[in-house]
Structure formats: structure tokens, C-alpha cells
Amino acid sequence: MDRTVKTFFKALTYSFVIAAMSCQGGKSNNSAAENATLFTHVNLIDGNGEVQRDISILVQGDSIADIGQQIDSSDYEVIDLNGKTIMPALISTHVHVGTMKGTENNADFYTRDNILSQLKKYQDYGVLTILAMGSDRPLLFDSGIRDSSVAGLLPGARMYSAAYGFGAVQGGPPAAMGMNQVFRPHTEAEVPSEMDSLVKLKPEVVKLWVDDFGGQFPKMPSSIYKAIIEEAHKHNLRAASHLYYLSDAKQLLQDGVDIFAHSVRDNVVDDELLNLMKSKGTIYIPTLSLDEFAYIYARKPEWLDDEFFKASLEPGVYEMITSQAYQDNLKNAPNYQQNVKAFETALQNLKKIYDAGILVAMGTDSGAMPIRTQGFSEHLELELMTQAGLSPLQAITVATKNSARMLGIDQQYGTLEKGKIADFIVLDANPEQDIKNTRKIAAVYKAGKEVSKGPLSND
Numbered sequence: 001m002d003r004t005v006k007t008f009f010k011a012l013t014y015s016f017v018i019a020a021m022s023c024q025g026g027k028s029n030n031s032a033a034e035n036a037t038l039f040t041h042v043n044l045i046d047g048n049g050e051v052q053r054d055i056s057i058l059v060q061g062d063s064i065a066d067i068g069q070q071i072d073s074s075d076y077e078v079i080d081l082n083g084k085t086i087m088p089a090l091i092s093t094h095v096h097v098g099t100m101k102g103t104e105n106n107a108d109f110y111t112r113d114n115i116l117s118q119l120k121k122y123q124d125y126g127v128l129t130i131l132a133m134g135s136d137r138p139l140l141f142d143s144g145i146r147d148s149s150v151a152g153l154l155p156g157a158r159m160y161s162a163a164y165g166f167g168a169v170q171g172g173p174p175a176a177m178g179m180n181q182v183f184r185p186h187t188e189a190e191v192p193s194e195m196d197s198l199v200k201l202k203p204e205v206v207k208l209w210v211d212d213f214g215g216q217f218p219k220m221p222s223s224i225y226k227a228i229i230e231e232a233h234k235h236n237l238r239a240a241s242h243l244y245y246l247s248d249a250k251q252l253l254q255d256g257v258d259i260f261a262h263s264v265r266d267n268v269v270d271d272e273l274l275n276l277m278k279s280k281g282t283i284y285i286p287t288l289s290l291d292e293f294a295y296i297y298a299r300k301p302e303w304l305d306d307e308f309f310k311a312s313l314e315p316g317v318y319e320m321i322t323s324q325a326y327q328d329n330l331k332n333a334p335n336y337q338q339n340v341k342a343f344e345t346a347l348q349n350l351k352k353i354y355d356a357g358i359l360v361a362m363g364t365d366s367g368a369m370p371i372r373t374q375g376f377s378e379h380l381e382l383e384l385m386t387q388a389g390l391s392p393l394q395a396i397t398v399a400t401k402n403s404a405r406m407l408g409i410d411q412q413y414g415t416l417e418k419g420k421i422a423d424f425i426v427l428d429a430n431p432e433q434d435i436k437n438t439r440k441i442a443a444v445y446k447a448g449k450e451v452s453k454g455p456l457s458n459d
């Protein structure tokens with residue numbers, strides 16, 4: 001499909017929406033100074049992998065009007081950010097929203113209130129754009145939540161959606177976890193009509209699940225996923241697959257998959273896979289935090305008692321994960337060692353794939369389960385990417401610029417440059433050397449307006 005054309009039309013849609021929004025205000029601002037703020041003495045991480053020191057950023061309306069050393073401050077409201085760092089807002093391209101509440105997942109939790117409160121949580125953590133990967137329900141589309149959210153008309157993170165996705169009959173994703181909207185074709189012949197009803201919802205990508213979940217479930221046959229991918233392409237949609245095994249990754253590539261929505265975790269990737277991914281332009285979303293969450297609570301991670309982590313949890317989850325029963329269960333699980341190994345393999349594979357020049361975007365699978373907590377996971381993912389061998393600035397570029405490219409919104413989002421939308425995080429400390437400093441959030445700005453002072457503030 002032609003991504004340039006798609007990006008262009010997206011840009012057009014946004015410009016229209018934004019123009020409409022400014023008209024709604026009812027007054028035209030002739031003075032350039034009105035509605036403009038100059039942030040001075042900024043340490044700017046721009047998302048392109050560069051750092052600009054002691055720079056000024058002029059934000060006018062929803063956009064960055066200028067960045068430079070010599071901007072005359074006399075016309076504008078000035079905010080002195082001496083000692084602080086600005087980085088682009090995070091973009092998480094594999095999350096789930098609305099089916100989780102408290103310590104459980106259930107389709108009944110999927111309400112407007114629950115969705116909006118989770119979008120607000122992402123926003124508090126500086127995550128301003130997300131892609132929900134196949135766990136959504138009719139409410140999101142029927143009531144216009146997705147469209148309003150993407151257009152920036154709702155508070156919280158802008159929510160893109162893969163809608164319902166395709167799973168295996170009697171297999172993954174488990175229907176019991178609020179996933180009963182997922183299409184589960186028995187034969188290739190069922191795919192076209194199911195795809196037709198999915199396409200009506202304008203999903204961002206077509207999600208599919210190719211995995212036996214550690215031998216628990218039957219895996220989707222390759223003849224069926226081939227049909228899904230081909231049908232998606234007929235509708236100019238990209239196919240994004242859940243996967244685990246290297247052999248499935250190769251078959252999926254042969255069958256035309258566009259995006260890997262998780263890491264390859266059973267084996268270290270080989271040159272055959274790297275060459276295939278490079279030649280096909282496959283995008284890789286490692287979701288390392290998911291694999292760490294599969295075992296790490298048994299080891300009492302250093303961040304377990306950080307308020308920044310605890311503030312992200314649904315009620316009851318902290319008590320659950322620190323309970324003796326939960327701890328014992330994890331440690332005695334037959335797949336405990338395998339989960340540790342899978343995480344370590346995922347780290348190795350990210351480094352190899354990144355070094356091969358393949359586009360890596362950030363995703364976490366946050367929100368799929370209460371232990372994969374929304375907002376915190378995205379900051380943990382940054383840390384885990386550095387543990388895999390990326391530099392802090394490289395990890396930030398993955399989570400901003402690259403993720404915007406994955407969504408086709410990089411003309412306006414993902415980097416902080418003149419003309420781009422002013423989506424950014426103000427940090428009390430510089431993450432350039434220590435990536436954990438992305439957790440020192442002083443403020444979050446969405447489209448030029450301060451929308452949060454971080455998850456630890458009281459408002």
C-alpha cells in the first residue's frame with residue numbers, strides 16, 4: 001500500500017479538524033503574541049536523536065512556531081525551564097484499553113468512563129498517542145469515542161484502534177479475557193466477509209494472533225493467516241501479528257505480514273529473518289515490558305515501591321502482586337524459567353533487529369492485564385530498551401519518532417521541530433545519561449496546552 005498517500009490524507013484530516021477547532025473558539029487572534037508561550041533555557045531532546053542545549057521553544061496555539069537561541073521574549077508569556085528537559089510525548093503502538101479494571105479483565109468493564117479514565121492515565125504518564133491492538137468493542141466506534149479521541153477532541157491520550165482482530169478457533173486470544181469480539185475464522189472462505197465488517201470500522205491495522213501460548217491453545221493455521229493478510233492488503237490495511245516463535249515469524253513474513261507486534265522469544269533471530277524483514281520493510285514492536293512482567297514480580301523489582309509505579313496500578317493490584325500466594329505461584333510456575341529465558345532472548349533480538357536498520361516502534365501490551373500497568377509500562381519499556389543495548393536517546397527516538405512513523409503521523413507528531421504539534425513532556429531531570437529520568441515528570445503538554453503535572457500530582 002502507499003503509505004505516503006495515507007500519511008498525506010491523515011495530515012489533511014488533522015489540519016481540517018484543527019482548523020475547525022480554532023474556529024470554534026469564535027475569535028480570530030491577530031496578535032502573534034496572543035496564545036503563545038516561550039519556553040526558555042530548555043534542554044531539548046527533539047526525538048531525532050539530537051539534544052539542543054539552552055534553547056528557546058515558542059509554542060503558538062497547538063504547534064511549535066519556532067525553536068532557537070535568538071527569539072525575542074518581549075512579546076510572549078515566558079516560562080523559564082532552566083535545569084529542566086523537554087522531550088516529545090511518548091507514543092505507544094501496542095496497548096489495550098477498557099477491558100481491565102481492578103485485578104481483572106472482563107468485557108463488562110468496557111465503558112466510556114473506563115476508557116476515558118485509562119486515556120487520562122496514559123496522559124498523566126506523558127503518553128499522548130496509543131494504538132489499541134485488537135481488544136476493542138463496538139462502543140468505541142458506535143459512540144464516536146475513537147474518532148473524537150484521534151481528532152484531539154477528548155481529554156487524555158489520542159486513541160487509535162485495530163478494532164477486533166483475528167484469533168484462532170478455541171485459541172488465542174482467550175475469549176474469557178474480554179476478547180469475544182475477535183473474529184475466529186474456521187476456514188479461509190470465512191475471512192473476506194469478516195474483513196468486510198472489520199474494514200467498516202476503519203481500523204489502523206488488522207491484528208492477528210499466531211501463537212499456541214506455551215502449548216495451551218491451538219495455533220491459527222498458516223493457510224488462514226495468509227488469507228487474513230491478503231485480505232487486509234486488498235483493503236490497503238497493514239497486518240500486525242502477535243507472535244512468539246521464530247519459525248512463525250518467518251512464515252508470516254513469507255505470507256506478507258507488515259508488523260511484528262511482539263518480540264521473537266524462542267530463539268535468537270538469524271540472518272534469514274533479518275534479511276527478510278529488511279527487504280520487506282517490516283516494523284518491529286518488541287513489547288519487552290510484557291515479557292518482564294511475566295516473571296519479575298517474583299523478584300521484587302527495584303521499582304516495586306516507587307510511587308511512580310504504584311500510581312499507575314488499578315485498585316487491589318499492588319496488594320495482589322505483593323501477596324505471598326501470588327509470589328509463590330509465580331516462582332513455582334512450570335514456565336518460570338522459560339519466561340526469564342524468553343525475556344533475555346527478546347533483549348538480544350531487539351539489539352540485533354535495531355542494529356540491522358529495521359524500524360523499531362515502541363509498544364508494551366500495557367492494559368492487556370492488570371499486571372501490565374498503563375503508563376508506567378511505557379517508561380519501563382524505555383529502560384528495558386537501554387538494557388538491550390540501545391542508548392537512552394535511541395530508546396527515546398524509538399518511542400517517539402519511530403512510533404509516529406509506524407502510525408503514519410510523523411508529519412505532525414513524534415519530534416519537536418518547527419511546525420509540529422506541541423506534544424511534549426517537561427522533565428525535572430535529564431534522561432540522556434539515565435533513562436529512568438523520564439519518570440521525573442513536571443508537566444505534560446498536549447497540542448500546546450498543559451494537561452497534567454504527572455501521575456503524582458493531586459489534580
Ligand SMILES: [Zn+2]
Nearest residue numbers: 095133365368
Ligand atoms: Zn496485546
